[in-house]
Amino acid sequence: MSTGPGADIRRVGVVGCGLMGAGIAEVCARAGLDVVVHEVSPGAAEAGHARIAGSLDRGVRRGKLSWADREAALNRVRVSADLTDFADRDLVVEAATEDEKVKCELFTELDRIVVREDALLASNTSSLPIMKLGMATTRPHQVIGVHFFNPVPVLELVEIVPSLLTAPQTQVRAEEFVTEVLGKKVIRAQDRAGFVVNALLVPYLLSAIRMLESGHASAEDIDTGMVLGCAHPMGPLSLADLIGLDTLTAIAEAMYADFKDPLHAPPPLLLRMVEAGLLGRKSGRGFHDHSEPRKVPAKVN
Ligand SMILES: NC(=O)c1ccc[n+]([C@@H]2O[C@H](COP(=O)([O-])OP(=O)(O)OC[C@H]3O[C@@H](n4cnc5c(N)ncnc54)[C@H](O)[C@@H]3O)[C@@H](O)[C@H]2O)c1
Numbered sequence: 500m501s502t503g504p505g506a507d508i509r510r511v512g513v514v515g516c517g518l519m520g521a522g523i524a525e526v527c528a529r530a531g532l533d534v535v536v537h538e539v540s541p542g543a544a545e546a547g548h549a550r551i552a553g554s555l556d557r558g559v560r561r562g563k564l565s566w567a568d569r570e571a572a573l574n575r576v577r578v579s580a581d582l583t584d585f586a587d588r589d590l591v592v593e594a595a596t597e598d599e600k601v602k603c604e605l606f607t608e609l610d611r612i613v614v615r616e617d618a619l620l621a622s623n624t625s626s627l628p629i630m631k632l633g634m635a636t637t638r639p640h641q642v643i644g645v646h647f648f649n650p651v652p653v654l655e656l657v658e659i660v661p662s663l664l665t666a667p668q669t670q671v672r673a674e675e676f677v678t679e680v681l682g683k684k685v686i687r688a689q690d691r692a693g694f695v696v697n698a699l700l701v702p703y704l705l706s707a708i709r710m711l712e713s714g715h716a717s718a719e720d721i722d723t724g725m726v727l728g729c730a731h732p733m734g735p736l737s738l739a740d741l742i743g744l745d746t747l748t749a750i751a752e753a754m755y756a757d758f759k760d761p762l763h764a765p766p767p768l769l770l771r772m773v774e775a776g777l778l779g780r781k782s783g784r785g786f787h788d789h790s791e792p793r794k795v796p797a798k799v800n
Contacts, residue, residue: 511524526681535579705764739786747765
């Protein structure tokens with residue numbers, strides 16, 4: 500057990516229990532931490548709890564954890580539709596919808612609610628400026644980007660993103676927590692939209708969508724090309740479906756707003772699909788149909 504500067508973090512709050520929030524809550528609970536997860540309504544909170552339970556069940560089926568560990572982890576997670584339940588948290592990881600207004604309002608509220616003076620206020624944002632989230636609080640020196648990858652229980656990487664005002668001690672504690680308590684690997688990035696991984700990945704995904712949109716190749720062939728030709732674990736359109744097309748659009752728009760480079764502009768096909776509610780796996784259909792298992796090679800995890 501670590502005794503370093505992140506080891507005092509025992510009570511974690513996670514805001515949002517969608518794809519990412521559920522995964523973050525799960526890895527924190529599996530690390531023995533006390534976790535409260537906040538969602539917008541009691542119904543959304545229950546759905547989030549079921550998502551965490553479902554993922555733990557998959558872990559048991561794959562032999563990654565015992566049934567007793569599954570029970571213990573689930574008992575450490577409480578879901579709540581009331582943000583004031585975060586008053587006693589040592590660390591909050593915000594993983595709500597990728598929307599600047601929503602996140603800024605949440606950080607203002609968290610600043611008001613979280614009592615511990617040196618609590619860390621982290622965001623899992625993929626693309627929004629950490630500086631803006633920090634400036635929504637009275638403690639920007641304690642606000643930092645802690646960017647997990649999907650699926651969180653499987654992927655090892657976390658990007659650590661300090662803003663210009665983040666205190667060095669905040670970064671040290673966040674890194675120590677992520678590596679020593681959660682057992683993940685960190686890389687560090689400047690506070691620029693997309694950080695390291697999405698700055699490289701998002702233009703690639705958008706290129707694949709433009710390729711499909713222009714009739715250059717079919718969705719199946721684009722994905723099969725990158726899986727069998729480049730040994731990628733899944734093709735770009737399958738990956739876009741896994742990320743969520745609404746989330747991918749929001750990330751691309753934030754990157755476009757930061758860099759003003761057409762490389763990051765979401766293609767019309769992507770925008771139309773989001774308008775149609777075709778969001779990828781989470782809605783059952785995106786570039787592929789997810790209502791049935793697919794035959795295209797795709798190694799998810
Ligand atoms: N999807 C990915 O692959 C991925 C990877 C890394 C980071 N992220 C980032 O993680 C964050 C969440 O993405 P996601 O994929 O989990 O999205 P999601 O749509 O699956 O889940 C977002 C959740 O946030 C909840 N929410 C919205 N407003 C809220 C509020 N005010 N309070 C509490 N909950 C609220 C929604 O009800 C929803 O359940 C985003 O910032 C996204 O950019 C996503």
